[in-house]
Amino acid sequence: MFDDRTDAGERLAAELDRRGVDADLVLGIPRGALPVARPVADALDADLDVVVASKIGAPGNPELAIGAAASDGAVWRNEGLIDRIGVPQDHIEREREVEVEAARTKLERYRGTSELPEIEGKHVVVVDDGVATGATARACLRQVREKDPASLTLAVPISSPDSAADLRAEADEVIALETPATFRAVGQFYRQFGQVSDEESMTYLDR
Incomplete structure (x- = not known):
């Protein structure tokens, strides 16, 4: 502790x-x-x-990370979790764009x-x-x-x-x-x- x-x-x-x-x-x-x-x-x-990177949250549960977007635009996806909970592809693409921009904005701020x-x-x-x-x-x-x-x-x-x-x-x-x-x-x-x-x-x- x-x-x-x-x-x-x-x-x-x-x-x-x-x-x-x-x-x-x-x-x-x-x-x-x-x-x-x-x-x-x-x-x-x-x-x-x-x-800086920004997590991509699951539909209806943004605290559950199904991936993360980096400030350079790269994205890591937890494919096993995405498949297991059935995350739609359009959710991933939409959130990817949002979180890449969030990560880039934060890096610029810092x-x-x-x-x-x-x-x-x-x-x-x-x-x-x-x-x-x-x-x-x-x-x-x-x-x-x-x-x-x-x-x-x-x-x-x-x-x-x-x-x-x-x-x-x-x-x-x-x-x-x-x-x-x-x-x-x-x-x-x-x-x-x-x-x-x-x-x-x-x-x-x-x-």
Whole structure:
């Protein structure tokens, strides 16, 4: 159990330092990841920036991610879930357009540009405050991989066991402090897990 996102970030930073993880750049996924990513960047003596993706929700259940759209227009779809719950193709296409634009707008708000920071040849750590379905993390990792980093690590305080295992196909290393069998939602492992505004989130960045 983590007190809050800062506590989670400090504990995650200590684990990455213990493992000797090398990082030139730490990328937090707005909004909730930035309070976690700040202690990580500080501990690894790395720059802190953002990578953005927006989840595509299921019909009638927007919190259930059937995929995610990246700010560069790329989309990851959870085909197994889409088939299982029978998501219409027109819903996916409609939501894809909306979420690509949402991700691009958020990246521009945080960075002042629709471009990611310089990634090629750098050791990059992507940080989130937790992983449930893994849709957003997967879309973010794929964006970063396309930019040819020297290494790519995903670091999170908490993850569902299945998602942590699946995401190992997307990164060179996945580090999750906890992957409990009792996982239902990220927030159940935080004593305080309130919403983080964009304004607060941006105060953690190197600007």
